Amino acid sequence: MAIGVKVMKRPTQQTSYLRATLKGMALTFSHLLRPKVTMQYPEEKSSKDWTLSSRWRGTHRMLTDEQGRAKCVACGLCPQICPANCIKLVPGEDEDGHRYPLIYEIDEFRCIFCGYCQEVCPEEAIHVGVHYENSEYSRDRFVYDLERLTAQTHPVSTLWDPSDPKGE
Amino acid sequence: MTFPLVASAIKVFVVFNLIMVGVALLTLLERRVCAWMQDRLGPNRVGPQGLFQPAADGLKNFLKEETSPAMADKALFTLAPIVSFVPALLTFGVIPFAAPLPTKWGVVPMVVADLPVGFLYILAISSLGVYGIVLAGWASNNKYALLGGLRASAQMISYEIALGMSTVAVILLAGNVTLSQVIAQQQHGLPFVIPLTIAFVIFFISAFAETNRLPFDLPEAEGELIAGYHTEYSAMKFSMFYIAEYSNMVTASALMATLFFGGWDIPFTSWDSTGEPSVLKTVLTLLSFSAKTFFFLFTYIWVRWTLPRFRYDQLMALGWKVLLPLSLIYITLLAVAIWFIRIRLGWEYGRGMAAALGGLNLVLLIALVWWLDRGRIVSGSVQEETA
Helix, strand or coil: CCCCCCCCCCCHHHCCHHHHHHHHHHHHHHHHHCCCCCCCCCCCCCCCCCCCCCCCCEEEEECECCCCCECCCCCCHHHHHCCCCCEEEEEEECCCCCEEEEEEEEECCCCCCCCHHHHHCCCCCEEEECCCCCCCCCHHHHEECHHHHHHCCCCECCCCCCCCCCCC | CHHHHHHHHHHHHHHHHHHHHHHHHHHHHHHHHHHHHCCCCCCCCCCHHHCCHHHHHHHHHHHCCCCCCCCCCHHHHHHHHHHHHHHHHHHHHHCCCCCCEEECCEEECCCCCCCCCHHHHHHHHHCCHHHHHHHHHHHCCCHHHHHHHHHHHHHHHHHHHHHHHHHHHHHHHHCCCCHHHHHHHHHHCCCCCCCCHHHHHHHHHHHHHHCCCCCCCCCCCHHHHCCHHHCCCCHHHHHHHHHHHHHHHHHHHHHHHHHHCCCCCCCCCCCCCCCCCCHHHHHHHHHHHHHHHHHHHHHHHHHHCCCCCCCHHHHHHHHHHHHHHHHHHHHHHHHHHHHHHHHHHCCCCCHHHHHHHHHHHHHHHHHHHHHHCCCCCCHHHCCCCCC
């Protein structure tokens, strides 16, 4: 008996290591034959048990109007609210007095995907998207410009549950 | 004269390669069975069903950097993996794995070396493996490695005794230590697992301890000792310990099949062991042997992913206070029974004697289970509280 090992008193009648061992063996063997839960990722991205939530906040997307122009009016709210300071916006104005972004860049490395930009946007232009596969071979490819943001096609995040918008 | 030499060389080559490939596939099987038991799929990317995963692992281990601790004993540090690797492969040499193969030049026994002292050879060589582990633990100059090596030596010595005692029963019954004769005896009567059930149980448990597999993997014990004796090893040296562990498993499984389940004998038939040798017989008996060995290998994996590790004092108590007395009592009873049947009744080993001893074993087994079922294995190993 090792010194200082605390020995728990166990009811002798109920402690059968033999039976417990056999029970455990039966359990592991039954698991051997059960259906597996592994989702084989690159081939299989969602199953009937699991899909990406519609509230997932991933790669950004800029929505466009009927003429294919970005909906953004360069109001400056998203760079203002962004806690990671990852949005670069230089506003411009055309001859009719409509404001539009001259430069609109999001650094996806700095972004913390909080979704505030989408929440604050009065024009519903910038969105976070239901998308997560944004790996690249070089670091500078992670600064998304306006062209790239408008070219994204993945669904945009709903940010809240559409059937329960107030979170009740 | 040259033919036996050529045949032996071919057999050595084939058996060595089969074991190495078998060990490679066994590592894959281990990972896949483990995954299945945890409702996962396991490695299935490299090749069909992950079959080339062992090759990828091997390649990785060849290309990895060899590290060597600054204060390590260089010579022993390099020697240790070799010392544990070689006996693991050597032991398989005396195990017959199929019925004799007829060729144009004569009948070839399907065993690398049918030593007259086969079984003693296995006991001698397999206990050499512990030197590798102890040397690895010592030469690494690392506390954890040393603790692992110490545990390994204590554990191997403790269970070696129970293992040897349980096989004394086999030798008593077979009257021979040549493994091919042990198989011949079982073909004549019943597999030794029936007349020697308890010896098999003891052998089975001790074999787990001898191969350092869970629930007896205290020399590695990654939760306590990082990786135990091979903490400081990397690349191919580490891989050699790994291969040694798995080859030991293969040998122990093959030994269980040989000593207690009739070896290459196909159960319930006498066709395979009588009459002229033929190629078909060799192939079928090889399959039979492989199936038996595979079953025990699977059991090794199955037990590993079911049972937690023993505490050190529990391990020692199980070895010295349960298995050793049990095997001594069993040998005494069995020797008396065999003496009674052989001398008083004058029976030779055959169905009748096997059945009679089987009955005795059944009674003893029921008594043993009844005793163990009171939770005496582990709680019996610690001090009774006087309250």
